[in-house]
Amino acid sequence: MAAKPSIPKGTRDFSPIEMAKRNYIFDTIREVYHLYGFHQIETPAMEMLSTLMGKYGDEGDKLLFKIQNSGDYFKGLTDEELLSRDAAHLASKFCEKGLRYDLTVPFARYVVMHREEITFPFKRYQIQPVWRADRPQRGRYREFYQCDADVVGSDSLLNEVELMQIVDTVFHRFGVRVCIKINNRKILSGIAEVIGEADKIVDITVAIDKLDKIGLDNVNAELRDKGVSEAAIEKLQPIILLSGTNAEKLATLKNVLAGSETGLKGIEETTFILETLDKIGLHNEIELDLTLARGLNYYTGAIFEVKALDVQIGSITGGGRYDNLTGVFGMPGVSGVGISFGADRIFDVLNQLDLYPKEAVNGTKLLFINFGEREAAYCLPILQKVRARGVSAEIFPDAVKMKKQMAYANAHEIPFVALVGENEMNEGKVTLKNMATGEQALISVEELTEQLA
Amino acid sequence: MAAKPSIPKGTRDFSPIEMAKRNYIFDTIREVYHLYGFHQIETPAMEMLSTLMGKYGDEGDKLLFKIQNSGDYFKGLTDEELLSRDAAHLASKFCEKGLRYDLTVPFARYVVMHREEITFPFKRYQIQPVWRADRPQRGRYREFYQCDADVVGSDSLLNEVELMQIVDTVFHRFGVRVCIKINNRKILSGIAEVIGEADKIVDITVAIDKLDKIGLDNVNAELRDKGVSEAAIEKLQPIILLSGTNAEKLATLKNVLAGSETGLKGIEETTFILETLDKIGLHNEIELDLTLARGLNYYTGAIFEVKALDVQIGSITGGGRYDNLTGVFGMPGVSGVGISFGADRIFDVLNQLDLYPKEAVNGTKLLFINFGEREAAYCLPILQKVRARGVSAEIFPDAVKMKKQMAYANAHEIPFVALVGENEMNEGKVTLKNMATGEQALISVEELTEQLA
Numbered sequence: 001m002a003a004k005p006s007i008p009k010g011t012r013d014f015s016p017i018e019m020a021k022r023n024y025i026f027d028t029i030r031e032v033y034h035l036y037g038f039h040q041i042e043t044p045a046m047e048m049l050s051t052l053m054g055k056y057g058d059e060g061d062k063l064l065f066k067i068q069n070s071g072d073y074f075k076g077l078t079d080e081e082l083l084s085r086d087a088a089h090l091a092s093k094f095c096e097k098g099l100r101y102d103l104t105v106p107f108a109r110y111v112v113m114h115r116e117e118i119t120f121p122f123k124r125y126q127i128q129p130v131w132r133a134d135r136p137q138r139g140r141y142r143e144f145y146q147c148d149a150d151v152v153g154s155d156s157l158l159n160e161v162e163l164m165q166i167v168d169t170v171f172h173r174f175g176v177r178v179c180i181k182i183n184n185r186k187i188l189s190g191i192a193e194v195i196g197e198a199d200k201i202v203d204i205t206v207a208i209d210k211l212d213k214i215g216l217d218n219v220n221a222e223l224r225d226k227g228v229s230e231a232a233i234e235k236l237q238p239i240i241l242l243s244g245t246n247a248e249k250l251a252t253l254k255n256v257l258a259g260s261e262t263g264l265k266g267i268e269e270t271t272f273i274l275e276t277l278d279k280i281g282l283h284n285e286i287e288l289d290l291t292l293a294r295g296l297n298y299y300t301g302a303i304f305e306v307k308a309l310d311v312q313i314g315s316i317t318g319g320g321r322y323d324n325l326t327g328v329f330g331m332p333g334v335s336g337v338g339i340s341f342g343a344d345r346i347f348d349v350l351n352q353l354d355l356y357p358k359e360a361v362n363g364t365k366l367l368f369i370n371f372g373e374r375e376a377a378y379c380l381p382i383l384q385k386v387r388a389r390g391v392s393a394e395i396f397p398d399a400v401k402m403k404k405q406m407a408y409a410n411a412h413e414i415p416f417v418a419l420v421g422e423n424e425m426n427e428g429k430v431t432l433k434n435m436a437t438g439e440q441a442l443i444s445v446e447e448l449t450e451q452l453a
Numbered sequence: 454m455a456a457k458p459s460i461p462k463g464t465r466d467f468s469p470i471e472m473a474k475r476n477y478i479f480d481t482i483r484e485v486y487h488l489y490g491f492h493q494i495e496t497p498a499m500e501m502l503s504t505l506m507g508k509y510g511d512e513g514d515k516l517l518f519k520i521q522n523s524g525d526y527f528k529g530l531t532d533e534e535l536l537s538r539d540a541a542h543l544a545s546k547f548c549e550k551g552l553r554y555d556l557t558v559p560f561a562r563y564v565v566m567h568r569e570e571i572t573f574p575f576k577r578y579q580i581q582p583v584w585r586a587d588r589p590q591r592g593r594y595r596e597f598y599q600c601d602a603d604v605v606g607s608d609s610l611l612n613e614v615e616l617m618q619i620v621d622t623v624f625h626r627f628g629v630r631v632c633i634k635i636n637n638r639k640i641l642s643g644i645a646e647v648i649g650e651a652d653k654i655v656d657i658t659v660a661i662d663k664l665d666k667i668g669l670d671n672v673n674a675e676l677r678d679k680g681v682s683e684a685a686i687e688k689l690q691p692i693i694l695l696s697g698t699n700a701e702k703l704a705t706l707k708n709v710l711a712g713s714e715t716g717l718k719g720i721e722e723t724t725f726i727l728e729t730l731d732k733i734g735l736h737n738e739i740e741l742d743l744t745l746a747r748g749l750n751y752y753t754g755a756i757f758e759v760k761a762l763d764v765q766i767g768s769i770t771g772g773g774r775y776d777n778l779t780g781v782f783g784m785p786g787v788s789g790v791g792i793s794f795g796a797d798r799i800f801d802v803l804n805q806l807d808l809y810p811k812e813a814v815n816g817t818k819l820l821f822i823n824f825g826e827r828e829a830a831y832c833l834p835i836l837q838k839v840r841a842r843g844v845s846a847e848i849f850p851d852a853v854k855m856k857k858q859m860a861y862a863n864a865h866e867i868p869f870v871a872l873v874g875e876n877e878m879n880e881g882k883v884t885l886k887n888m889a890t891g892e893q894a895l896i897s898v899e900e901l902t903e904q905l906a
Contacts, residue, residue: 005562005782008499008550013563015570016492016577023493035840037817037847039469040476044596045498045552045582046461046518065499066521068548070586074538082535085527094547095521097461099498109458110466117468119864121850124469129498133523143497156850158829165837280833329458364490376611380733384618387488394490397574397609411572 010134010142017361021347022145024360025174026127029147029341032170036162038125038149043106045129046097053098055105055328063133066095099131103148104325104338111152112329120153141344150338152325157269159337160302160321161276164286167306167317167339172283174346175355177309178316179285183292184270185299185320187253190263191239191290194256195232202293204228208240209291216240239290246274246288269301298322304339308349316345366416366452367409368395369402375420382418382430382445389453409435416452463587463595470814474800475598477813478627479580482600482794485622489615491578491602496559498582499550506551508558508781516586519548552584556601557778557791564605565782573606580796592797603791605778610722612790613755613774614729617739620759620770620792625736627799628808630762631769632738636745637723638752638773640706643716644692644743647709648685655746657681661693662744669693692743699727699741722754751775757792761802769798819869819905820862821848822855828873835871835883835898842906862888869905 007013014022030040046067053061073094074082081090100106103126111118127147136142149166151159164180171178188205192198203226207219214222219240223233238256242249250271257263270288277286292305294315301321308316319339326334350356366386368379379395386393394414396405409417419431419440430448433440443451460466467475483493499520506514526547527535534543553559556579564571580600589595602619604612617633624631641658645651656679660672667675672693676686691709695702703724710716723741730739745758747768754774761769772792779787803809819839821832832848839846847867849858862870872884872893883901886893896904 005504005565006501007497007504007562007566008501011497011499013497013567014495015567016494019493019495034816034845035843037820037845039816040472041469042467042472044460044464044466045584046464046596048459048461051458051460062523065523067552068519068521068544070515070518072538072540073544074540077538079536082538083532085525085530085535087525087527091521091526099520109460112458113460114466114468119861121861123847131498143499151850154850158823158833158848158850161833162850276830276833279830280837363487363492367490370609370611377729377732380611380614380729384733390488392487392490394576395611397604397607397611397615408572408574 008142010136010140012141012143016363020361020363021350021356022343024356025343025346025350026145026147028173029170030125030127032166032173033125033149035169036123036166038123041107041110041124041126042128043100043103043110043126045099045131047100047106047109049092049096049098051109051329052101052105056101060101064101065099065131065133066091067097067099068094069096100128101132102130103128103146103340107148107150108326108329108334111334112326112331115331121151121159122153123149123151125149139344139348145343147341147343148338149340150325150336152334152336155335157272157276157302160269160273161280163319163337163339164273164277164304165280165282167304168282168284168286170341171306174350176346176349176353177284179287179307179309180282181287181289181292181305181307182270182273183289183303184266185296185301185303186262186266187257187270187290188266188293188296190257190260190266191236193260193262195228195235197228197232200226200228202296204236205291205293208236211240242290246286249288250274266301273302294318295320300335302337311349311352313345313349316342316349318342362415363412364392364394364414366391366393366418367405367412367414368393368418368420369405370396370399371419371421372399375399375425378425379418379420382448385445386449386452389449391449391452393452418448461595463589463593465594465596469816473814473816474803474809475796477809478796478799478803479598479600481626482623483578483580485619485626486578486602488622489576489619491576494560494563494577494579495581496553496556496563496579498552498584500553500559500562502545502549502551504562504782505554505558509554513554517554518552518584518586519544520550520552521547522549553581554585555583556581556599556793560601560603561779561782561787564787565779565784568784571606574604574612575606576602576604578602592801594797598796600794600796601791602793603778603789605787605789608788610725610755611729613722613726614733616772616790616792617726617730617757618733618735620757621735621737621739623794624759627803629799629802629806630737632740632760632762633735634740634742634745634758634760635723635726636742636756637719638749638754638756639715639719640710640723640743641719641746641749643710643713643719644689646713646715648681648688650681650685653679653681655749657689658744658746661689664693695743699739702741703727719754726755747771748773753788755790764802764805766798766802768795769802770794815866815868817845817847817865817867819844819846819871820858820865820867821846821871821873822858823849823852824872824874825852828852828878831878832871832873835901838898839902839905842902844902844905846905871901 129143129145131143188201192201207222211219220233238252254267292303299320300323303320305315306317321337323335325336370376383393415435417433424430429442429444431440431442582596582598584596641654645654660675664672673686691705707720745756752773753776756773758768759770774790776788778789823829836846868888870886877883882895882897884893884895
């Protein structure tokens with residue numbers, strides 16, 4: 001007997017019910033992307049390692065899944081090289097391809113390779129799996145989906161506005177209450193500039209974030225610990241204590257950052273985005289949050305993050321504006337702004353809040369019980385009529401015991417069962433059973449299709 | 454400047470228009486699968502090599518993309534092993550994972566691993582990419598999608614009937630005229646049995662297939678060449694000359710195969726499938742074709758293949774019944790029947806016949822021209838209303854030259870453009886331009902949403 005099969009650690013099979021839920025998530029996001037004029041692209045699972053290496057830092061390079069070259073991958077290697085057992089060096093000889101690590105680098109590569117056919121601004125979305133050789137743990141997988149939308153080739157802040165509308169619409173459709181957090185890299189740069197501590201901006205945001213938990217004195221103590229000067233801490237006080245509405249926060253910041261051109265630019269951008277969204281009206285709240293400091297090496301303007309209000313979980317969507325998507329591939333000047341929905345976490349949130357609509361998850365609506373060859377032959381044209389009305393319907397393929405067929409209906413939560421025996425065939429009718437109530441009725445084929453369509 | 458990026462040979466990027474077409478194909482197939490009560494699953498891109506190796510023959514093993522183990526993949530290897538440069542042996546040390554080669558083996562692995570949660574019969578479908586290190590050529594890729602549906606755990610011929618209905622419905626929805634060809638492995642075995650040439654069945658079907666082109670004498674000559682005995686050729690004559698309706702062919706075969714229990718069983722099965730389909734009624738013709746001999750090592754009952762009638766291209770869908778899906782993983786007795794749509798070829802067929810529905814491929818319906826910040830602010834709430842009616846709409850993000858904005862509309866084949874200047878803002882209206890006719894009209898927001906929704 002063969003060994004019991006398994007799958008690579010950190011990967012998953014998706015069962016029919018999980019797939020139905022995932023499709024509901026992807027379809028909802030896709031539909032909203034379309035409503036806003038975004039177009040889908042797909043790129044290959046494999047990219048050249050020359051495309052991927054050096055784009056995610058040294059740690060990222062190690063987490064790339066590398067694909068062994070076909071044929072004789074030892075060609076041209078000396079004995080010495082082989083016996084060095086230098087895993088990293090030899091991997092670069094053995095492998096020229098790797099699995100994509102995110103959707104951003106393949107997108108940048110796509111823009112460069114297809115620049116002649118693209119009419120900018122390019123509003124693209126992409127929903128595909130990515131692979132990372134991370135240590136698997138609860139909620140972290142080696143294969144997972146990303147759902148990215150980006151607008152490149154436009155500096156307009158209307159793009160930020162529309163991406164926030166997309167985020168708001170998607171979570172409203174899911175029925176998930178969220179807080180959209182927004183920040184701006186230029187405001188953070190302005191703060192660092194004004195207090196003269198440019199290199200400590202991450203320490204500062206981390207400390208500020210603790211205000212509610214540990215109080216002002218402890219925040220200031222932590223800043224001192226991190227080496228922030230007394231003068232700087234003094235200047236930081238209004239920022240640490242920043243509160244009120246977004247407009248009030250922006251007014252305070254305008255005072256504090258009066259001396260920083262960059263900082264004022266960040267305030268202007270954020271004011272435009274928030275005021276415009278306010279006029280349009282969102283379903284969810286949006287909040288200026290200076291502690292938001294994701295992707296500071298990458299983002300140059302607005303930074304976004306979305307938190308679910310009714311579930312304890314990390315950020316479920318994020319994004320921001322960047323200056324230079326494709327420079328690394330020799331095409332300068334392509335700036336853009338993007339968002340990425342965290343499909344796996346959204347899946348968990350919808351599960352916890354039990355928010356999947358029944359229609360989205362349900363499969364077959366009607367099962368014909370199979371009592372034998374003659375009865376089945378009578379049912380097939382009826383099945384055809386029901387399906388022609390768009391109703392998912394099946395006949396149990398084998399004329400086995402009724403109990404087994406009913407168990408199949410129950411296991412698949414099929415809400416209606418049709419029973420056809422001698423009596424029904426003589427009358428040209430069908431007995432329809434409602435599985436929830438147990439009610440049965442002898443009805444015509446027309447009544448059946450009407451009732452289920 | 455960085456080197457120009459490229460993608461691995463045999464792989465493809467899919468542009469927005471290609472994605473729209475591919476989604477139309479996948480969505481159509483998916484919808485029909487659902488109508489017949491099939492459920493979707495997904496499996497990881499990576500499988501353990503122990504799951505994949507030995508399932509596709511020696512040639513297949515060579516075509517697997519293998520993934521290098523993370524970390525120190527030299528662990529435990531002697532100098533001697535390394536210097537042997539034995540690519541196949543060392544690959545088995547360097548790699549424990551590979552990319553899936555088809556959807557059948559992962560499905561078998563899935564059934565075995567999830568047997569406790571599956572209620573049989575299990576009607577599953579799966580639409581995912583597969584990877585093969587084949588030599589790339591026109592129409593053959595190293596990454597391509599398969600769209601498989603299978604019913605396992607049921608011997609009923611109703612499954613064959615329904616799969617043929619699915620094939621018929623899918624191509625009818627595409628608007629592609631096809632011929633569905635059906636054969637039965639048992640009939641072929643019966644023929645081989647009756648003429649005493651069991652090992653030459655493939656040679657025989659190849660020769661018979663040439664009747665129209667080369668004539669009876671040459672077919673018989675070819676059979677002689679292949680070493681088929683005179684007595685066998687004599688017995689084969691009515692089979693070579695087999696013609697008429699499906700019923701007539703089956704009647705002839707029944708005579709010829711009277712001595713073969715297996716052959717008669719095949720005739721009985723085929724008769725049931727064809728007669729049942731005849732009663733239900735198909736949109737396309739279905740034809741018994743004895744030259745159909747695909748997957749003879751694998752299929753044990755019905756064999757299917759679909760040919761497009763109006764395009765010169767190979768088989769665009771195929772499938773059949775098999776006895777033992779999961780035996781290789783230590784779970785005997787799981788028989789089933791399945792089909793697989795060839796998405797890449799169907800894509801080509803729909804392209805050649807220009808059969809993509811406009812709605813399926815079109816994106817944005819309405820573009821607001823951006824004349825500046827004030828005008829844009831006026832447009833945003835209108836955009837919101839239009840989208841609330843399900844209409845895909847955009848505003849050009851930057852207030853650049855009208856010519857550039859119109860070029861964007863043309864490049865994306867956006868059928869309507871909205872123009873808003875001083876006049877429109879004063880009147881609370883919008884000028885709507887039909888891009889096909891060039892007509893313009895000053896209309897209210899209500900009229901706009903009504904007209905486009």
